[in-house]
Amino acid sequence: MTTETKASTQNNDYTASRIQVLEGLEAVRKRPGMYIGPTDINGLHHMIREVVDNSVDEALAGYADRINIIIHADCSVTVSDNGRGIPVDIHPTKKVSGLELAATVLHAGGKFDSDSYKVSSGLHGVGLSVVNALSTWMNIEVQTGGKVWRQEYFTGKPQGPVKAVGKSEGRGTTVNFMPDVTIFRDGLDYNFRALVQRFREMAYLTKALRFHIADQRDGNEVNFYFEGGIRSYVRHLNKEKNVLHKTPFYVERDLNGVAVEVALQYTEAYDTDSIYTFANNINNTDGGAHLTGFRNALTRVVNSYARSKNLLKENEANLTGDDVREGLTAVISVKLQDPQFSSQTKEKLVSPEAASAVSSVFGDAFNTWLEENPGDAKRIIEKTISAARTRLAVQKVRETARQSAMEGFPLPG
Known part of the structure; x- marks a missing residue:
């Protein structure tokens, strides 16, 4: 048997040891195209839309009437709403906060429960967790029950438990994330006009929902509110x-x-x-x-x-x-x-x-x-x-x- 034949035989030695098991959000980072499409500017915009869709779902359910979107000078993005806030209490079977589940586990979310959402944009329970997986870092703050709750993540992994970090008289969810440049290799060059077009559509489609979109890279800012749908x-x-x-x-x-x-x-x-x-x-x-x-x-x-x-x-x-x-x-x-x-x-x-x-x-x-x-x-x-x-x-x-x-x-x- 030649050396070449031996190498070929070794390479074709397909055993159980060659089967890879991707844990948690590793599959998303390994094959992002399966979840957001191409990792070009379209995928980058898709990241923002996934988070905004969750806020719009709160509006469709009748719990939110305001969404704020900011592209920061460092190209991180913040999306906030005045909805009910992602639940922060402990899940009865998973024994972790509902917030951590929504942000770190695929197919975890309230959209599968018809009592929580009659209709929704985020259907598969993967939106927030996918954005988390494809971000260098993400921070989520939830205002509920008179407190501000916070959890931080790095490449999808929690950096600690959900903690109460202050008091609040309001309610809602704020998601701040930085897309990972090792995944979005074309760079974090958002097209503000394209994003504005999408959010204008959302405002038309959801009567009496206020949108505020700001781009701190160049000072652009728009507001939308349409009674006529x-x-x-x-x-x-x-x-x-x-x-x-x-x-x-x-x-x-x-x-x-x-x-x-x-x-x-x-x-x-x-x-x-x-x-x-x-x-x-x-x-x-x-x-x-x-x-x-x-x-x-x-x-x-x-x-x-x-x-x-x-x-x-x-x-x-x-x-x-x-x-x-x-x-x-x-x-x-x-x-x-x-x-x-x-x-x-x-x-x-x-x-x-x-x-x-x-x-x-x-x-x-x-x-x-x-x-x-x-x-x-x-x-x-x-x-x-x-x-x-x-x-x-x-x-x-x-x-x-x-x-x-x-x-x-x-x-x-």
């Missing part, structure tokens, strides 16, 4: 566009445990639609079930209305989805107790009940709105029919060009 959001998105109807369509209704909100407004633009989808205030950039339900209902209702008013003739084909969405701006928001996403980063909602709820709630309400607003409805239908005719004309030109090209080539032989 997603209707205000649609107006904001269309503020520089010519609209077909002044007042956006809006519906809000619960159906089979799914709270559905939809706001939309058509514009004179000829570009593709701008549809924003959210589940439990999470921006689902890849859409999902709620988007499918909305699109199906929109195409069905517009075609039905157009034919009932004889705006679409019998000999004309149905309008396509692209036709009815041209120039459309819409925001779709659903809230449900146990949403299912395609991954921990939550870009796509896969809960089937969301599709049926949105289709039913939006379809019924939009059909009624069209009937009650015939002037606006006619302008919308005329635009969709114009889009269809343009599509068919372009298609005909392409077919003619293709046939001409084919005729220019003689057959072989």
Whole structure:
């Protein structure tokens, strides 16, 4: 046996000793992409959003109305709210503080208890603990029961027990963390504008919730508070566009445990639609079930209305989805107790009940709105029919060009 063969045999000696067991949060530090996606600026922003999502959940539950976010000059981040505060009492079976559990144990949190949170953004109980694992250090202070409680961590590990460090007349949670540069190797270069856009969305999606965002690196600071909810959001998105109807369509209704909100407004633009989808205030950039339900209902209702008013003739084909969405701006928001996403980063909602709820709630309400607003409805239908005719004309030109090209080539032989 050669030396090379011996080395190969030794390397292929797969025994139990080669099986690694990652304890605690070691798995997160070893494979951060499984929890926050890429460890570039997107992952960095995801860290902040995970902590903010917990604060928004307190607002959705009716316990908080203020969230403060600060990017410090040293690139550490502080997120605070005036919610109930993470529990600091001792867990009955784990025998450690609830705060330590939430910050150091994956899949530990109040989001699994429907009595604590009817709906939530942080679904899997991994948000705070993952942020802790991927930070050089983290400090958490909780105001509850007339005291301020504090615990400090280094690369996810507690540096001591939860301690009372002072008195307090308020309540809430403050999380201060420094992302680990050995994990985020591109550096801690936050994009303030991108973060502000996300928090503006959150403010639109949660009526009467105040956001304060400050960047101490350059002195930028913004505040958000919207009474109009997603209707205000649609107006904001269309503020520089010519609209077909002044007042956006809006519906809000619960159906089979799914709270559905939809706001939309058509514009004179000829570009593709701008549809924003959210589940439990999470921006689902890849859409999902709620988007499918909305699109199906929109195409069905517009075609039905157009034919009932004889705006679409019998000999004309149905309008396509692209036709009815041209120039459309819409925001779709659903809230449900146990949403299912395609991954921990939550870009796509896969809960089937969301599709049926949105289709039913939006379809019924939009059909009624069209009937009650015939002037606006006619302008919308005329635009969709114009889009269809343009599509068919372009298609005909392409077919003619293709046939001409084919005729220019003689057959072989």
